[in-house]
Amino acid sequence: MITRNPCIANLKAGYLFPEIAKRRREYAASHPDAKIISLGVGNTTEPILPHINAGLTEGARKLGTIEGYSGYQDEGMAALREKISSVFYGGKFSIDEVFISDGAKCDIGRLQILFGSNAKIAVQDPSYPVYVDGSVLAGAAGGWEGTGYAGITYLPCTAENNFFPNLDLIPQNSIVYFCSPNNPTGAVANRAQLSALVETSVKKGCIIVFDAAYSEFIRDPSLPKTIYEIEGAAQCAIEVNSFSKPAGFTGVRLGWSVVPKTLKYASGESINADWNRIAGTIFNGASNVAQEGGLAALDDEGLKEIRKLTDFYLGNAKLIRDALVSLGIKCIGGDNSPYIWAHFPGRDSWEVFAEILDKCQVVTTPGAGFGPAGQSFIRFSAFGHRADVEEACKRLEKKL
Ligand SMILES: *Cc1c(COP(=O)(O)O)cnc(C)c1O
Numbered sequence: 001m002i003t004r005n006p007c008i009a010n011l012k013a014g015y016l017f018p019e020i021a022k023r024r025r026e027y028a029a030s031h032p033d034a035k036i037i038s039l040g041v042g043n044t045t046e047p048i049l050p051h052i053n054a055g056l057t058e059g060a061r062k063l064g065t066i067e068g069y070s071g072y073q074d075e076g077m078a079a080l081r082e083k084i085s086s087v088f089y090g091g092k093f094s095i096d097e098v099f100i101s102d103g104a105k106c107d108i109g110r111l112q113i114l115f116g117s118n119a120k121i122a123v124q125d126p127s128y129p130v131y132v133d134g135s136v137l138a139g140a141a142g143g144w145e146g147t148g149y150a151g152i153t154y155l156p157c158t159a160e161n162n163f164f165p166n167l168d169l170i171p172q173n174s175i176v177y178f179c180s181p182n183n184p185t186g187a188v189a190n191r192a193q194l195s196a197l198v199e200t201s202v203k204k205g206c207i208i209v210f211d212a213a214y215s216e217f218i219r220d221p222s223l224p225k226t227i228y229e230i231e232g233a234a235q236c237a238i239e240v241n242s243f244s245k246p247a248g249f250t251g252v253r254l255g256w257s258v259v260p261k262t263l264k265y266a267s268g269e270s271i272n273a274d275w276n277r278i279a280g281t282i283f284n285g286a287s288n289v290a291q292e293g294g295l296a297a298l299d300d301e302g303l304k305e306i307r308k309l310t311d312f313y314l315g316n317a318k319l320i321r322d323a324l325v326s327l328g329i330k331c332i333g334g335d336n337s338p339y340i341w342a343h344f345p346g347r348d349s350w351e352v353f354a355e356i357l358d359k360c361q362v363v364t365t366p367g368a369g370f371g372p373a374g375q376s377f378i379r380f381s382a383f384g385h386r387a388d389v390e391e392a393c394k395r396l397e398k399k400l
Contacts, residue, residue, distance in 0.1 A: 007136060007137050007138070007139055008137070010136045011133055011136050011137070012132075012133070012136075015129065015133075016129060016365070016369035016370070017040075017041055019369070020041075020353075020365060020366075020369075023353075023354070023357070024036060024038075024040075024357070027357055027361075031361075034361045035361060036357075036362075036363060037361065037362050037363070037384070037388045037389075037391060037392045038363040038381075038384070039320065039362055039363065039364055039380045039381050039382075039389070040365050041365070041381060041383070042183060042245075042338075042381050042383060043250055043383055044244070044245060044248045044250045044383050045385055046248060046309060046312060046313075046385070047248065048247065048248045048249070048252075049305035049308065049309060050305075051299075051302055051304075051305055052247055052248075052293055052296045052305050052306075053293075054296065055292050055293045055294075055295060055297065055302070056252065056289060056290070056292060056293035056296070058292055058296075059288060059289040059290070059291065059292025059293060060289050062292070063288065063289065070288050072284055072285060073288065073291075074279050074280040074283070074284060074285045075096070075099050075100065075276060075279050075280075075285065076098070076099060076100025076101075076256070076285060076286060077100065077288070077291045077295070078095055079295060080291050080298075081095040081098040081099075081100060081256075082095050082098075083295060083298045083299075084098050084100075084256055085097075085098050087298045088225070088226060088241070089226060089228055089258070092234075093228075093258055093260065096261075096272070096276070097258055097259060097260050097261055098256055098257075098258055099256060099259065099276070099279055100254070100255075100285065100286045100291060101255045101256055101257060101285075101286055102253040102254065102283075102286045102290075103242055103253050103254065103255040104211060104213050104240040104241060104242035104244070104257075105130050105242075106253075106255070107240045107255060107256075107257045108130050108131065108177075108209065108240060109130060109137075110278060110282070110283065111134075111209060111238065111240075111257075111275075112134060112138035112175070113138070113278055113282075114274055114278070115175055115207070116139075117138055117140070118139070119135075119140070119174070119175050120151065120171045120172075120174035120175070121135045121140050121151060121152045121153065121174060121175050121177070122152075122153040122154075122155055122169070122170050122171060122175070122176045122177070122206075123135075123152060123153070123176075123177045123371075124155050124157050124165055124177070124178060124179065124182065124371075125154035125155055125156050125157060125165075125370075125371035125372060125374070126157065126184055126185065126367060126370030126371035126373055127177065127179065127184075127370060127371055128179055128183045128184070128211065128370070129369075129370070131177035131209075132152060132371075135151070135175075136152075153169060153170070153171050153174065154371060154372065154373070155167075155169050155170065156372075156373040157182075157187065157373060158373050159330075159343060162187075163182070163185045163187035163332060163341075164187070164189060167196055167197060167200040170201070170204060170206060171204070172204045172205060172206075173204065173205045173206065173266070174204070174206050175206065175209060176197075176201060176206050176208045177209050178197060178208055178209070178210050178227075179210075179211040179213070180194070180210070180211075180212070180214075181214035181215070181217055181218060181336055181337035181339075182214075182339075183214065183337075183339055184339055184341060184365065184367065184370045184374065184377075184379040185333055185339070185341040185377075185379075186332055186333015186334055186335075186336075186337040186338075186339040186340055186341050187332055187333060187337075187341070188218060188220070188223050189223075189224070190223060190224075191223075191224055191229070191230070194224055194227060194229075194230045195231070198227070198230045198231070198232045198233050198236060198237065199232065201236040201237070202232055202235055202236050205266065206236060207236060207238060207271075208227065208233075208236055208238070209237075209238050209240065210226075210227035210233075210237050210238065210239045210240070211240050211241075212225065212226055212227070212239055212240070212241045213240070213241060213245055214245060214337050214338065215241065216306055216307075216310050217245070217246075217310050217313070217314060217338055218337075219314070219335070220335075220336055223336060226239060226241075227239055228258070234262045234263070235260075235262055235263070236263070237260075237263075238257060238258065238259050238263065238271075239257065239258040240256070240257045241255060241256055241257075241258075242254070242256075243255060243290075243293075243294055243297060245310075246306045246309065246310055247294075247297045247302075247309065249290065249293070249294075249297075252287075252290045252293060253286065253287065254286055254287070254291065254293065254294050255286075257275070259271055259272045259275045260272065310338075312386075313338045313382045313383060314334075314382070315386075316338075316383075316384060316386065316389045317333075317335070317339075317340060317382035318334065318335075319389055319390065319393050320334065320380045320392070320393060321334040321335075321340050323393035323396045323397050324340065324396065326397060327396065327397065327400055329342050329343065330342070331343065334382065338381065338382040339379055339380070339381055339382070340380040340382070341367070341377055341378075341379055341380075342377065342378045342380060343376065343377055344377070344378060345376055346376065347376050348368070348375070348376070349366035349367045349368040349369070349374065349376055349377055349378055350366045350368060352364075352366070352376075352378050353365070353366040355400075356378070356396075356400065359400055360392070360395040360396055360399050361395065362392045362395060362396065364380055365378065365379040365380075365381070366379075367379060
């Protein structure tokens with residue numbers, strides 16, 4: 001019989017969110033009257049705003065006409081690639097350096113094909129699970145639990161280092177996954193920190209995979225919204241980004257990656273050329289309906305809607321953060337990101353998760369699920385309807 005890909009067995013048992021869903025189901029089964037509110041998963045809840053939605057509708061309509069019909073467009077619509085370059089990168093990139101995708105997570109899952117199974121990996125700890133799981137599936141040995149650390153280096157981001165890692169820990173010639181604004185901690189790296197990251201990566205021959213999925217939540221104008229604001233980044237960084245969180249496209253599926261032509265392997269060959277090849281070989285591009293929606297999201301009216309939607313979630317974040325702070329709980333995030341990272345020193349995060357569920361009927365995410373340095377933290381997500389968030393905050397203030 002056929003044998004199982006051994007990489008699958010190396011995945012850490014039980015992906016975090018199914019485990020949370022299981023615990024929620026168990027609690028609901030034994031407390032049938034409980035009105036459970038989720039501040040757990042990072043899934044959007046609010047409808048797509050009208051102008052952007054009209055773009056999606058128009059995209060579908062056009063497909064039914066001779067003039068508007070389109071088929072495969074491997075790397076994406078030229079107009080959208082150009083728009084992304086001008087809106088997010090000041091026109092710095094040519095359209096063949098911007099690749100449209102079905103989402104940032106999907107791109108992250110495909111990216112490691114570029115570097116093969118022997119690539120060394122460094123991740124912020126805690127981190128968004130796909131950096132580790134995608135690496136393990138690509139052949140990097142071991143997750144952080146049980147199977148050891150080989151192939152993946154964890155860069156602890158803790159209260160002591162202000163949630164920015166010690167860059168000396170980054171291995172030579174590695175892929176460095178870096179997420180800012182961060183999921184799960186909500187921390188945003190400042191210009192000096194990102195400059196140090198770029199400098200270290202150039203010195204050590206690393207490629208940064210910079211995940212900017214939450215860049216549109218940044219309100220502090222001094223904080224960089226893309227790694228390419230940092231000098232030298234085009235020599236060492238790939239950026240992935242997404243319409244999922246700012247435009248509510250989690251179910252629509254649309255993202256992009258930037259792979260500058262200046263990026264080279266040790267052999268001198270072009271990383272951009274290979275990424276282009278992969279797009280045409282195993283991907284075939286994002287939905288053209290979604291791309292019309294993306295174009296609408298990036299015109300003046302669409303950008304106003306992105307601002308409105310991200311303002312709404314940031315409003316939720318402020319309510320949650322204020323409630324936690326009023327209880328004397330130390331937290332970060334929630335000001336330039338939709339996540340609040342709350343510290344319960346000396347406690348086990350699954351135990352705090354259970355206590356909040358039991359006392360307040362609020363589902364959160366235990367920090368330990370994102371990596372060892374997440375222990376004793378809880379992630380609160382600001383994705384929710386306002387009335388639910390208000391009710392959750394009331395319960396936290398009264399019962400926690
Ligand atoms: C939600 C999220 C994404 C977006 O993924 P998509 O596949 O584009 O929906 C990317 N990175 C992080 C850290 C996220 O939390």
